[in-house]
Amino acid sequence: MKDNVWFTYKARIQAHKRLEWLDFHSQMLLVWYAILSTILGVVVIRYTDVLGPNTDIMATVLSVALLGVSLAVTNRDFRGRAMAMRRNYLQLQKLYNELSAGAPPTLDQTNRYNDLLAESENHNEIDDRVARVFSSSLSSRQPTWFESISAIYWLGLRFLLTALLYALPLAAGLCAWYFK
Secondary structure (H helix, E strand, O other), X not given: OHHXXXXXXXXXXXXXXXXXXXXXXXXXXXXXXXXXXXXXXXXXXXXXXXXXXXXXXXXXXXXXXXXXXXXXXXXXXXXHHHHHHHHHHHHHHHHHHHOOOOOOOOHHHHHHHHHHHHHOOOOOHHHHHHHHHOOOOOOXXXXXXXXXXXXXXXXXXXXXXXXXXXXXXXXXXXXXXXXX
C-alpha cells in the first residue's frame, strides 16, 4: 500500500502542476487576446480597412469569441481544482509518512487512503506517466520506453500548442494585413 500512496501522491503533484499551468496560461491568453482585441478596436476607428474590407467583421467575431472563451475558461475552474489537488496530495504525503516500511497498513490507514482517493478528482493517466518518468526515486513501476516517450511528447506538445495560441492572433493579423 505504501507504493500505491507514493505513486498517487506523485501523480497528484503532477496533476496540480498541470492544472496550475492551465490556470496561468488560460488567464494570460485571455488577457493577451483582450489587449489585441482592444488595440484592433482602437485602430479600426481610424483605419477601417487595416486588415482588409472585412476588418469590422473580424473585430466583432474576435470580441464575441473572446467572451465565449472567457466564460468557458471560468467554468473549468482550473485554480480551484489545482488547490483541491494540492490539499489532496498534502494529505497523501502525511499518510505516506505515517506508513511503516515493513508493517502492513492498519484498517484506519487503508480507509484514509480510500477516502483521500474519493475526496478529489482523479489525476489523468499522463500525470502518472510524467511523475514516474521524471521521478528520481522509483523503486517499483519503472516507466516503460513507450511511457517515457509519450510523457516527453505530451509535455512538448503542450508547450508547442501554448506557444501557438500566443502567436496565433499576431500571425492571423499579419496574414490578413499582408493579403488585403
